[in-house]
Amino acid sequence: MKHARNPAADMTIWAAAIAVLGFLLLPLVIVLLYAFDASSVQVWPIRALSLRWFAATWADEEVRSALLVSLEVAGLATLLATVLGTLAALGMNGLSTRSMQAGSFLLTLPIALPGVLTGIAMNSFFSLLDIPFNFITLVIAHTTFCMVIIFNNVMARLRRLPPSLREAAQDMGATPWHGFITITLPLLAGSVMSGMLLAFALSFDEVIVSTFTAGSETTLPLWIFGAIRLGQHMPEVNVVVFAVIAITILPIIAGQKLAASASREH
Amino acid sequence: MTQGRKLLGHIALLVPPFGWLGVFYLGSLSVLLLSAFWQVDAMSGEIVRDWTLDNFRILFSDTTYSIIARRTTGIALLVTVTDIILAWPLAWVIARKVGPRLKLTLLVLVALPLWSSMLARIYAWRLILGHDGVLNWGLRLVGLPDQNVAFTNIALWIVFSYLWLPFMLMPMVAALERIPASLLDAAGDQGATPWQVFRTVVFPLAIPGMAAGSVFTFAVTQGDYVAPMLVGGAGSEFIGNVVYSNVGVSGNVPFAAAFSLVLLGMVAAYMLLARRFGAFDAQ
Amino acid sequence: MKAYGTLLLATCSAILTTQFSTAAHAQAPLSAIGKSEGDLNVVAWEGYADDAWVKPFEEKTGCKVHRKYVGSSDEMVALTRMGGGKGFDVVSASGDASLRLIFGKTVQPVNTALIPAFDDIMPELKAPGFNTVKDVHYGVSYEWGPNVLMWNTKDITTAPTSWSIIYDKAYAGVITVPDNPIQIADAALYLSHTKPELGITDPYELTQPQMDAVVALLKEQRALVKKYWALASDEVDLFKSGDAHVGAAWPYQANTLRAAGVPVQDTIPTEGATGWADSWMISAHAQHPNCAYLWINHVMTPKVQAQQALSFGETPANTKACAEMDALQPGSCKQYHADASPAYFSSIKFWKTPVRQCGNGQNTCLDYSAWQRAWQQVKQ
Numbered sequence: 006m007k008h009a010r011n012p013a014a015d016m017t018i019w020a021a022a023i024a025v026l027g028f029l030l031l032p033l034v035i036v037l038l039y040a041f042d043a044s045s046v047q048v049w050p051i052r053a054l055s056l057r058w059f060a061a062t063w064a065d066e067e068v069r070s071a072l073l074v075s076l077e078v079a080g081l082a083t084l085l086a087t088v089l090g091t092l093a094a095l096g097m098n099g100l101s102t103r104s105m106q107a108g109s110f111l112l113t114l115p116i117a118l119p120g121v122l123t124g125i126a127m128n129s130f131f132s133l134l135d136i137p138f139n140f141i142t143l144v145i146a147h148t149t150f151c152m153v154i155i156f157n158n159v160m161a162r163l164r165r166l167p168p169s170l171r172e173a174a175q176d177m178g179a180t181p182w183h184g185f186i187t188i189t190l191p192l193l194a195g196s197v198m199s200g201m202l203l204a205f206a207l208s209f210d211e212v213i214v215s216t217f218t219a220g221s222e223t224t225l226p227l228w229i230f231g232a233i234r235l236g237q238h239m240p241e242v243n244v245v246v247f248a249v250i251a252i253t254i255l256p257i258i259a260g261q262k263l264a265a266s267a268s269r270e271h
Numbered sequence: 272m273t274q275g276r277k278l279l280g281h282i283a284l285l286v287p288p289f290g291w292l293g294v295f296y297l298g299s300l301s302v303l304l305l306s307a308f309w310q311v312d313a314m315s316g317e318i319v320r321d322w323t324l325d326n327f328r329i330l331f332s333d334t335t336y337s338i339i340a341r342r343t344t345g346i347a348l349l350v351t352v353t354d355i356i357l358a359w360p361l362a363w364v365i366a367r368k369v370g371p372r373l374k375l376t377l378l379v380l381v382a383l384p385l386w387s388s389m390l391a392r393i394y395a396w397r398l399i400l401g402h403d404g405v406l407n408w409g410l411r412l413v414g415l416p417d418q419n420v421a422f423t424n425i426a427l428w429i430v431f432s433y434l435w436l437p438f439m440l441m442p443m444v445a446a447l448e449r450i451p452a453s454l455l456d457a458a459g460d461q462g463a464t465p466w467q468v469f470r471t472v473v474f475p476l477a478i479p480g481m482a483a484g485s486v487f488t489f490a491v492t493q494g495d496y497v498a499p500m501l502v503g504g505a506g507s508e509f510i511g512n513v514v515y516s517n518v519g520v521s522g523n524v525p526f527a528a529a530f531s532l533v534l535l536g537m538v539a540a541y542m543l544l545a546r547r548f549g550a551f552d553a554q
Numbered sequence: 555m556k557a558y559g560t561l562l563l564a565t566c567s568a569i570l571t572t573q574f575s576t577a578a579h580a581q582a583p584l585s586a587i588g589k590s591e592g593d594l595n596v597v598a599w600e601g602y603a604d605d606a607w608v609k610p611f612e613e614k615t616g617c618k619v620h621r622k623y624v625g626s627s628d629e630m631v632a633l634t635r636m637g638g639g640k641g642f643d644v645v646s647a648s649g650d651a652s653l654r655l656i657f658g659k660t661v662q663p664v665n666t667a668l669i670p671a672f673d674d675i676m677p678e679l680k681a682p683g684f685n686t687v688k689d690v691h692y693g694v695s696y697e698w699g700p701n702v703l704m705w706n707t708k709d710i711t712t713a714p715t716s717w718s719i720i721y722d723k724a725y726a727g728v729i730t731v732p733d734n735p736i737q738i739a740d741a742a743l744y745l746s747h748t749k750p751e752l753g754i755t756d757p758y759e760l761t762q763p764q765m766d767a768v769v770a771l772l773k774e775q776r777a778l779v780k781k782y783w784a785l786a787s788d789e790v791d792l793f794k795s796g797d798a799h800v801g802a803a804w805p806y807q808a809n810t811l812r813a814a815g816v817p818v819q820d821t822i823p824t825e826g827a828t829g830w831a832d833s834w835m836i837s838a839h840a841q842h843p844n845c846a847y848l849w850i851n852h853v854m855t856p857k858v859q860a861q862q863a864l865s866f867g868e869t870p871a872n873t874k875a876c877a878e879m880d881a882l883q884p885g886s887c888k889q890y891h892a893d894a895s896p897a898y899f900s901s902i903k904f905w906k907t908p909v910r911q912c913g914n915g916q917n918t919c920l921d922y923s924a925w926q927r928a929w930q931q932v933k934q
Contacts (some may be wrong), residue, residue: 249381
């Protein structure tokens with residue numbers, strides 16, 4: 006790229022990019038740093054460092070049960086969304102552009118419309134039908150907004166397939182199960198997997214829709230909100246965030262690698 | 272294979288996902304639509320199912336709500352523009368300037384915040400912007416005067432721009448990656464200045480990416496209530512806060528539903544606009 | 555999935571017939587406390603379900619406590635109603651929420667014979683109007699206290715004695731008040747002293763002209779307010795970070811801040827104060843009624859009553875808690891008026907739900923939905 010061989014412009018772009026990255030990461034650094042705060046009320050700068058909140062958090066049964074609920078909800082919602090999102094992508098593959106756009110628009114609605122809307126709509130829906138709020142309503146809600154992530158990923162992959170394979174996938178509904186398992190599925194696996202990771206992350210950190218559909222269940226973000234309200238467990242919140250990042254950093258890297266290799270396979 | 276069987280195959284595949292959406296999502300939205308025309312009994316909190324336009328009458332006659340709607344939309348637009356500007360240099364570097372290894376690292380760093388509690392990160396901004404926070408500490412260090420942005424709409428603007436930046440970055444990286452290097456080289460060969468290349472080649476090709484990202488930044492800012500609650504101040508009420516407090520606080524679902532319909536209208540209008548710029552085409 | 559099938563069926567029938575199911579009938583109160591069900595869903599004020607007394611309860615009874623916190627009575631009512639009231643077992647309702655819960659059939663009558671500590675409750679709180687209707691007890695009085703004026707002693711060196719300081723332009727940008735429609739009553743109480751010509755006798759019974767005057771005052775105040783705090787921790791943060799110097803508070807925040815080394819002081823100003831009297835109530839659809847009774851009995855013991863009083867900064871309903879308080883913190887029984895001076899009790903204007911009927915028999919007062927709308931107009 007000859008035009009970009011302008012050192013001054015290059016430097017400016019790099020400097021701006023690094024500044025933006027800093028803006029993106031600064032709050033996270035603060036959260037991680039304060040996991041080691043000795044005090045229970047956060048004050049800048051940190052007055053003393055300690056590991057005591059790690060022990061306290063580990064011993065906190067509420068955190069553990071909230072973590073478990075979150076893992077279960079996110080896991081189940083991701084699985085359901087994967088099946089539904091993949092079906093949608095396969096079913097829409099080969100349809101006219103108009104119907105594809107309409108379908109994609111519809112699937113995008115639950116995530117593009119504000120959470121508070123989705124939340125209150127589902128809340129009124131379940132209340133009207135006298136369905137109690139519990140684990141199941143939570144999973145239903147999360148599945149609904151996770152579907153589009155898988156759909157987008159699979160659709161993008163299908164678009165990049167060579168025409169012959171793509172047509173084979175188009176006849177999906179009519180070909181035997183065997184062909185799907187041996188040919189189409191392996192082709193889609195990478196994009197499905199990276200979509201699943203994203204969907205899981207989305208569900209795992211969702212607050213607003215959960216607030217309206219959780220009933221007495223407490224997911225991790227809802228526990229965190231409770232802790233923030235009280236203002237006395239903030240270091241525990243930081244420890245939890247720290248632990249979640251530590252545990253998920255490998256899957257994130259794997260997910261990005263998958264996404265990268267999926268987009269390179271033209 | 273006949274066309275009929277093929278169509279049947281499509282339908283068989285599409286029934287489960289769209290059945291799910293139809294029942295749980297469109298079903299929910301229709302209940303919301305209905306309940307906007309109902310009312311709530313103040314003392315018992317029961318919903319009274321008499322048809323009425325009172326909720327809308329209050330919404331459109333009381334200036335409080337139009338002030339809130341204008342504030343919400345204004346900040347959402349501001350955040351969208353800010354994120355587009357902020358995303359450009361980083362998206363360009365990630366998409367076109369670095370090798371695969373560094374690219375992977377940068378993408379992981381961008382995705383990292385999405386894996387760590389949004390609430391905790393919003394909360395961290397209090398520690399940064401507060402009167403005795405990180406920012407003023409830094410300013411004092413270099414001898415600059417204190418700022419006073421904590422719990423203001425400026426704080427809200429900063430935090431929103433921060434929160435949704437990754438969602439603008441991702442589609443923009445994807446859009447910029449897709450520009451063929453040959454196109455840029457050709458433009459350069461013809462003697463175009465970098466600015467001309469940017470204006471005539473790069474920018475137009477990035478529009479779908481920006482449109483896709485903006486759907487998210489705009490819509491999610493419009494409907495949020497958590498950030499205004501945690502980092503906003505007096506005069507930071509959002510539509511989301513009114514909706515939340517009517518459902519989660521005063522139990523007035525019908526009124527909340529009516530205001531959400533206004534929100535729905537605005538976001539849907541924006542989505543349709545974004546569609547014209549290709550927000551839902553590429554991926 | 556059975557739930558899925560039922561759901562589909564329910565959807566169809568609801569959409570086709572638009573027949574709406576009504577809430578199931580309330581359960582009859584227990585006649586004896588049986589075996590623990592293993593779980594208890596609690597909806598409580600921030601600071602009302604502390605590990606200090608939750609952990610011993612869990613060990614003693616085997617009921618695992620699941621907590622949801624709220625920061626206002628409105629939120630409490632909304633949360634307990636969500637899902638037809640099946641999502642919670644007990645709730646610590648203040649006087650302005652309890653009647654709404656009773657009339658909304660969200661809570662069930664309490665069999666006081668199963669609550670040994672009931673006899674020790676101070677006489678004013680045994681059958682107060684906010685939890686007892688037509689001689690039926692729907693709740694057990696728990697603790698009570700005043701909303702206080704709190705200030706940072708480093709920034710404000712002369713101790714304020716009047717609520718006027720939170721309406722004072724000299725403190726623009728460093729004031730914080732609760733984000734709660736019932737806050738209107740605080741302004742009304744203040745106006746009842748500074749503008750007697752308005753004729754406000756009860757801050758919860760306001761006519762339209764009186765409300766207009768209160769709203770005008772509150773709108774002026776908005777320009778001075780740094781933040782309306784919705785969560786107890788908001789106010790703690792505001793004072794800690796130096797963003798607020800003075801505000802309306804619960805004693806809980808003052809205690810938390812002092813424990814963190816922030817120099818704050820709190821007082822009941824000369825105009826008096828609004829306040830709360832809370833009751834534990836049991837859901838009409840409680841899934842764990844035995845644990846609910848076990849919980850109420852636990853928190854009504856003098857020890858927990860004392861712990862709660864000291865951690866939040868309020869007064870226990872159980873008259874036997876006095877000795878326990880002094881044992882935990884000498885002199886605290888007197889400090890928090892747990893030796894129960896009736897004069898102190900009657901000086902607090904306890905929260906109640908505003909209704910159309912004024913105390914004078916007229917129907918010219920504004921009901922709570924009008925208060926909520928007015929508060930939204932104030933906040934904008």
